Amino acid sequence: MAKIAVLGNGSWGSVLGSMLADNGNDVVLYGNIDSVNQEINEHHTNAHYMKNWKLNPNVPATGNLENALDGAEIVLFVLPTKAVRIVAKKVRKILDKTGATPLLVTATKGIEPGSKKLISDILTEEVYPNNSERIVAISGPSHAENVAQKDLTAIACASTSEENAKRVQELFSNNYVRFYTNDDLVGVEVGGAVKNVIAIAAGILVGKGYGDDAKAALMTRGLAEITRLGVKYFGAKPMTFSGLSGIGDLIVTATSSNSRNWRAGKQIGEGKSLDYVLENIGQVVEGATTVKAVHELAEEKNIDMPISEAIYRVLYENADVDEEIKTMMGRNPKPEIQL
Numbered sequence: 001m002a003k004i005a006v007l008g009n010g011s012w013g014s015v016l017g018s019m020l021a022d023n024g025n026d027v028v029l030y031g032n033i034d035s036v037n038q039e040i041n042e043h044h045t046n047a048h049y050m051k052n053w054k055l056n057p058n059v060p061a062t063g064n065l066e067n068a069l070d071g072a073e074i075v076l077f078v079l080p081t082k083a084v085r086i087v088a089k090k091v092r093k094i095l096d097k098t099g100a101t102p103l104l105v106t107a108t109k110g111i112e113p114g115s116k117k118l119i120s121d122i123l124t125e126e127v128y129p130n131n132s133e134r135i136v137a138i139s140g141p142s143h144a145e146n147v148a149q150k151d152l153t154a155i156a157c158a159s160t161s162e163e164n165a166k167r168v169q170e171l172f173s174n175n176y177v178r179f180y181t182n183d184d185l186v187g188v189e190v191g192g193a194v195k196n197v198i199a200i201a202a203g204i205l206v207g208k209g210y211g212d213d214a215k216a217a218l219m220t221r222g223l224a225e226i227t228r229l230g231v232k233y234f235g236a237k238p239m240t241f242s243g244l245s246g247i248g249d250l251i252v253t254a255t256s257s258n259s260r261n262w263r264a265g266k267q268i269g270e271g272k273s274l275d276y277v278l279e280n281i282g283q284v285v286e287g288a289t290t291v292k293a294v295h296e297l298a299e300e301k302n303i304d305m306p307i308s309e310a311i312y313r314v315l316y317e318n319a320d321v322d323e324e325i326k327t328m329m330g331r332n333p334k335p336e337i338q339l
């Protein structure tokens, strides 16, 4: 058992925090919206993010980061990518005062545009320079809505330190969520981040009325380009993409209406604007941000990522979906397996 600070009280932070308390840990949730913290403390609900669900009543919520970190052995980041660096800087300042060295776990799935950094790189840079062993990433096919209902779920926990991955595996596993350790930290993170872009594409196809063949083709070719980016730029192991954070997470996110990325794509396929869709969903749609980083990387490093590039053009350059599909299907013929 451990004292765990969960940073981010949206859907996944609330559900993970509640699950960790169910597991017998001493959990506190940190969030930046006072009304959400108050609702959690008074009613054990978080209605905007998780409808018809109650948290474990032993999970308090606070807007005070210093209080949340007090005595924490594990700090779990479940923030949107755009907030991770901001909050990590604050965490570092607090740890400088207390001298504590908690394990940092990230459940955030994204790549930061501009820096093109993975979340573990941001945490290493901001909190533990030169010591990425203190970072563990958890990633796999897991929707907050399913875990809240205690549906059966499997997730990878990855670290360059086997000992730290095992510590997280031991604390986080229970009889409905099974964690598997993995030593390919960057591979696990790339899979979790870039599948969100492919999930937007999968939603667009449904919004446009395409069927199962199109979905299967997209997911398979999507995985090929995720693997290419992971292996060529981040130095990931190819096998990782056959695992929970690769094909596993791609399957759930590209086929489930629980996925915000898939739902965003579907609405775009139906002709809605990106601004309307993001406003309407009211929760983080990570693929819409990560695609910017993927576009920068594909261009700068000359990595062939036709689906992600098409999604970038549709979201940010007003490209027409039908034209993009036509162009993609008309590209030069090529072999299936190509790094």
Ligand SMILES: NC(=O)C1=CN([C@@H]2O[C@H](COP(=O)(O)OP(=O)(O)OC[C@H]3O[C@@H](n4cnc5c(N)ncnc54)[C@H](OP(=O)(O)O)[C@@H]3O)[C@@H](O)[C@H]2O)C=CC1
Pocket (backbone or CB within 6 Å): 008, 009, 010, 011, 012, 013, 030, 031, 032, 033, 049, 078, 079, 080, 081, 083, 086, 087, 107, 108, 109, 110, 142, 143, 144, 145, 282, 283, 284, 286
């Ligand atoms: N939901 C899920 O099923 C899963 C989500 N994830 C990943 O977890 C991460 C979080 O997702 P999720 O919980 O779903 O997101 P939500 O949109 O449900 O919640 C995110 C929360 O973080 C808050 N936030 C934003 N900026 C800050 C900040 N600077 N400090 C503190 N809190 C902040 C948001 O507030 P505000 O609304 O004001 O911005 C919101 O309350 C994402 O990377 C996602 O990909 C991974 C697996 C499953």
Ligand SMILES: O=C(CO)COP(=O)(O)O
Pocket (backbone or CB within 6 Å): 109, 140, 141, 142, 143, 196, 199, 249, 252, 253, 258, 259, 260, 261, 262, 284, 285, 286
């Ligand atoms: O990562 C997820 C499931 O594993 C959550 O996906 P969405 O962010 O698309 O809802």
